[in-house]
Amino acid sequence: MYPRLNIYLKRYQENLEKMIHVCDLYQVSLVPVTKVFCADQHLIDIINQSSVDMIGDSRIQNLKTMKTHKRKMLLRLPMLSEVSEVISWADVSLNSEWDVLVKLNEEAKKQNKVHDIILMIDLGDLREGIYYQAIDEHFIRDIMRLDHLRWLGIGTNLTCYGGVIPTKDVYQKLNDVLSLCEKISGHKMMVVSGGNSSSVDLLMKGELPSYVNELRIGEAIILGRETAHGTPILGFFDDVMTLEVELIELKTKPSKPEGDIGMDAFGEIHHFEDRGPILRALAGIGRQDISIDHLIPPQGVQILGASSDHLVLEILVGHYHVGDILTFKLTYGGILSLMTSHYVEKHYVR
Template sequence: MKNPRIVVNLEKLEKNIAFIAAKLAASELSITAVTKVFEAHPEMIAVYDKFPEIDYFGDSRIENLISYQASPKKKILIRIPMQSEAEEIVRYADISFNSELETVKCLNQAAKEQNKIHEIVLMVDLGDLREGYFDQQELLADTAEIMKLSNIWIKGLSVNLTCYGAIIPNHQNLGQLVELKKQLQQKYNLTLEMVSGGNSSSLYLLDSSTDYLPEGINNLRIGETFVLGRETAYGETYPQMHQNVFTLKAELVELKTKPSYPIGEIGVDAFGNRPEYVDKGNMKRGVAAIGRQDVNPDDITPLDERIEILGASSDHLILDMSNTGDDYQVGKEVEFSLSYGSLLSSFTSRYVKKEFIR
């Protein structure tokens, strides 16, 4: 198998999905499975498709939604749409998340041309300060205007928390979303089917002894928990889940004893940073064939605890392998665990191959 590569254990993934799917079904929550972190790879989509508890697929890239049109699950564009992609959104997404009236008008025009009714969910900003209506009066006024559009149907409300501002979801801020739903229904005689209470960071509320998920929240968007086996509000792992579904493997292309401190005047590196070094004397330094073009070296961890990541350029990962004895030679692979960020970047790099096992 070519390197570098990500090895995906589909059996572990399936067990992770089964655990969370059962957990949310027991709480009568519909599930939007977010597919962007693994670039909606068909091998993994096939695993998700097995679970009837998953009602929707959600992705921020229309290209990914296009790739699994054969799936019977409804597709949601979870990133605020670009007006320039309105035609594709209506064609390939059953639902889109929105916060701008003029963009919704573009979607309405595209839906007219395609003879479709396009469903939208209005995003509300409850303090994380990424996307969504922050001004309640603007939300009310825009809702009135959207209701006049012939080919748009307002399906519900949604909020995003923790992704940008790192604001933790709780019964208070999510309760505001439920109250807004009630206001809109009463004011405009709307029936709002979906109240999406955030992402994997809201999962802890299902187990908390001090907080709770407010009644009225009926959907969660789950991405990281399925693939890495942890909730994302506090980063707690689920003992019933696998945290090692993915393993990154990179091949050693050089292994030599060299000084630990560069020789000569130190300027800036290829990325404009001025690095700092500690002189540890001579060390066994390994070079692996993967770099910052593929993954952030700060977001991966060697599975062999004797190995330390020293840094990386675009294409080379520099390793301190002084404590590994004779266990590694040029041509051998070094294995790494992945964070959500490193999984996202490396899986979407075309230079990192994918291998699926059971």
């Protein structure tokens, strides 16, 4: 059945093991992030066989359903409405809101547990976390009084929203907060969770600050690239997952639609250049499954556009027939969409 997402399990395993090796070299704990593949159990099983201690995911539903003996970290800030499940299914959560911390503490007491937390610090990327200039000693002292929460340390997230690249100057802000937290609390922070795949470039160069001892990495493992600059990582697979689509029409037609142009099915107005007749192909996949911006076509094929169920292509080079299969590489967002779509078959290659 097509469209089909090919998932190469051995390639994922090799990328994971290589990333573990690099992290071990610089004494950094790796938390593999599983949200991009919806915590698919085939890939969870590979992580289960590895030496990592913890798995990270942003959805409590994924932490709830995955079968693993590893500790589990909730990456998205907990909602007040899911506090009970957070305590039940996550060993560690990332936090920034006092009201949530209080509720987590109360629920942990009800469940007779001690729940681990990491306090998120916003270094200027402006997604989650307490702004680095706003943390004060009263907040730190208040956290210490929550007797069913164990404060492991601090963390940050970079590039995901604002695109702020990890640098030594950016990390110095985190180090300043670290010093304040340790001074006021009287305890050495066990964990400094310094970011995600955008920190891999510094890691690989041996330039990640020594106080950063944990990274939460997903894209660098699944796509073999760091995300600060989008550079491929030498020796890593960039095709752990590929998409196969079937051609359902192949015809020479004009390059420009005829008639007055209005909105398409998604309310967008397009402008077309008249390039004369071209060889156009339709494939059986559409925007309900994936945004075309996240597809990397094979050589000699150009993406013209898509509707909800059809991908419109131009064949520049090569000889194709109806029923032929085209293979696309994918971006991180593409994998995320395709793993979520139940219209796309998942095919595991061992």
